[in-house]
Amino acid sequence: MKIRSLQRHLASVRRMKLGRSHRGLRARLELVSERSLGVGTFLWHTLDRAADLDAPLLHHLPRGGGEKDIRSYSLADLRDATERYARWFHAAGVARGDRVGIYSGDGIANFVHFMALNSIGAIPAPVNPSMAPQTAARYLKRLEPRGVVADVDRLETLLAATDSPEGFGFTVSQEEVDSAGRVGxxxxxxxxxxxxxxxVLIAHSSGTTGMPKAPILGHRQFFAGKRPRILTMPSGVDDKNLLVFPPSHGSGLSYMMMATLTGVPTLVMEEQRGPAVAEVMRWWKPTVVIAFPITFGELAALGVEPSVASRVTTWLSTADASHEAHVRELVRLGRHRVGGKWRQGSRYIDGLASTEVGMAVFQNIHGPDTDAYKRCVGYPEPIVEEATVYDEHGKRLGPNEIGFIAVKTPTETLGYWNDPDLTHRSKHDGFWLTGDIGYYDEQGRFYQYDRATDVIHTARGPVYSLPTEEIVLKACRQAVDCxxxxxxxxxxxxxxxxxxxxxxxxxxxxxxRELLAQLNGALRTAGAHELSAVVLVKGENDIPLGVTGKVLKREVRTTYEKVLLSDDDHGLxxxxTRSARTAPNAPAPAARRRQTKAA
Incomplete structure (x- = not known):
């Protein structure tokens, strides 16, 4: 909806107070109509209209904790904590434009730092608490921060991981900031x-291609996609969110913002593992579960009891697109309303997103009876002005032609911190190159086949890893991940x-050996390139993930790149396959080699 039409609609609507009742459409329309609403002002606009500042809103569950360990925060609590942190940063000399790194495992603390630093014009740079100290140290130093706040243990490991702590500016423990009180x-x-x-935020990418990049997100740009969601996010009287994103991640901060604006009680978890999430669902009884695909994959493989998900209406995923096998398992659970009556089955909102565009730019909504799979990521979000596909020479491609996916959207990052060259190379003709390989069909639906860096160049031509993974997961329902x-x-x-x-x-x-035969049989039936080997792993950390939940395929390639060159399995x-044992250095046909490199 356009702002002017919203204002006309609101001309006949009295000003409503927010609070327990601010889930109503009229109140949310009033918020959306505020022209100055953005990342830096959302808290103040909400407080200005709140009727019940003391109603519990955000609920924090620490890692390893249970129902009795929850700490709840009202709007008044968030306001007071934001002001207290702002006083501390101001006294420490933090001013407009300064960067401050946050390296904390406390989700609510990340959110309060985010609001407090913005409230004084500084720029928060939260770092995922799972990031290795050596990587975190190198990443933070690139930002030339005014200072770094970290949990006591993480601060110790961060300082031990660097030879020159002066590059961090001031360093202070989260515990010291919390104990400072209302001073200054x-x-x-x-x-x-x-x-x-x-x-308003320096986010970081997952590091799938190396050192995490540092895209800058802006007051209006980062909020552009969130404004319409104030009206579309489930926010009924009985709704409750379970937020499983890393709270330091842009998506975690986004959904805590949405909870603040819509007033929906939201439980913020520190743990993202499927079994832990299933246990929390037993007693929290969420209607909306918000997580990365890896968490949903673990839930699906776990075989969640229907009673655990009995009140779920919506599974909301972002980052990489989700796998069909996992989505089909989850949409069988939960409930949806038809004609005023509850029916079995929920919806799964699958969003393909990147840190650089601050939100999902494609969305595919699945239900018990939908069938838009085969790596379909759906239509561009309404906020996206245009989406297209380019070839390697910058020429636009037509329907069903595979190339580089690009979007033109007001949510595009302001650029990478202190790296104009990378910013320039990520754009073409006004479009942002997402780094995905795919195509669109005649109906305008987009399909993601791979990341550009993950295409497998074989003697028979390119093999795209994501469609192959779909076949693998459908052929082996006991697979948690692949x-x-x-x-x-x-x-x-x-x-x-x-x-x-x-x-x-x-x-x-x-x-x-059994699994390899099973999977290659399924791949042959599908007319797809067969696998040359299968490596079985059992541990949850055996498939490396980036700190934003994306699989680090570069690490998988590095670990297993020589697995076909030797029979030494190193205990794995x-x-x-028999053909994979061909003698090394046997030349592939020259024509095929040229074709592969061109692809």
Whole structure:
């Protein structure tokens, strides 16, 4: 809806107070109509209209905790904590434009730092608490921060991981900031009023291609996609959110913002593992579960009892697109309303997103009776002005032609911190290149086939890992997760062959040889390139994930790139096809080699 039409609609609507009743449509329309509403002002606009400041809103569950360990926060609590942190930062010399790194495992603390630093015009740079200290140290130093706040234990490991702690500015423990109390003055002009293009967050990417990148998100830009969601997010009287995103991640901060604006009680978890989430669902009884695909994959493989998900109406996922096998399992659970009556089955909102665009740019909504799979990521979000596909020379492609997906959207990052060259190379003709390979069909639906860096170049041409993973997961329902990646071909070391690293459920006793035969049978039936090897893993950390929940395929490739060149399994459970044992250095046909490189 346009702002002017909203204002006309509201002309006949009396000003409503927010609080327990602010889930109503009229109150949310009033918020959306505020022209100055953005990341830097959302808290103040909410407080200005709140009727019940003391109603519990955000509920924090620490890692390893249970129902009795929850700490609840009202709007008044968030306001007071934001002001207290702002006073501390101001006294520490933090001013407009300064960057401050946050390296904390406390989800609510991340959110309060985010609001407090913005309230004085500074720029928060939260770091996922799972990021290795050495990586975190290098990443933070690139930002040239005014200071770094970290939990006591993380601060110790962070300082031990660097030779020059001076590059962090001041360093202080989260515990010291919390114990400081309400001291010192607030800066003149508090809270800071942001301009449209003022930076409000330096996020970090997952690091799937190396050192995490540092995209800058702006006051208006980062909020552009959230404004319409104030009206569309489930926010009925009985709704309750379970937020499983890392709270330091842009998506975690986004949904805590949405909870603040819509007033929906939201439980913020520190743990993202499927079994822990299933246990919390037993007693929290959420209607909306918000998580990365890896968490939903674990829930699906776990076989969640219907009673645990009895009140779920919506599973909401973002980052990489989800796998069909996992989605189908989850939409059978929960409930949806038809004609005023509850029916079995829920919806799964699957969003393909990237940190650089601050939100999902494609959305596919699944239900018990929908069938838009085969790596379909759906239509562009309404906020996206245009989406297209380019070839490697920058030429636009037509329907069903595979190339580089690009979007034109007001949610696009302001650029990478202190890296104009990377910013420039990520754009083409006004479009942001998402890094995904795919195509769109005649109906305008988009399909994601791979990340550009993950395409497997074989003697027969390119093999796309994501569609292959879909077939693997459908053929083996005992698989919790699967990564299809490139290994060096024994026939020509300039080329590759696809292998699969599969994590099976604990109760599954399939051998790698049995699984390889099963999977290649399914791939042959589908007319797809067969696997040259299967590597079985059992542990939850055996498939490396980035700190934003994305699989680090570069690490999988590095670990297993020579698996076809030797029969030495190094104690791993590996099965190879007979053809994969071809003598090394046997040349592939020259024509095929040229075709593969061109692809």
């Amino acid at each position: 003055p607030l800066p003149v002009g508090y809270p800071y009023m942001h301009g449209d293009h003022d930076p 990564v299809v990646a490139a290994a060096i071909s024994p026939a020509d070391e300039e080329l590759s062959e696809p292998i699969a690293v599969v994590r099976l459920a604990e109760r599954c006793d399939l051998t790698s 459970d590996i099965a190879r």
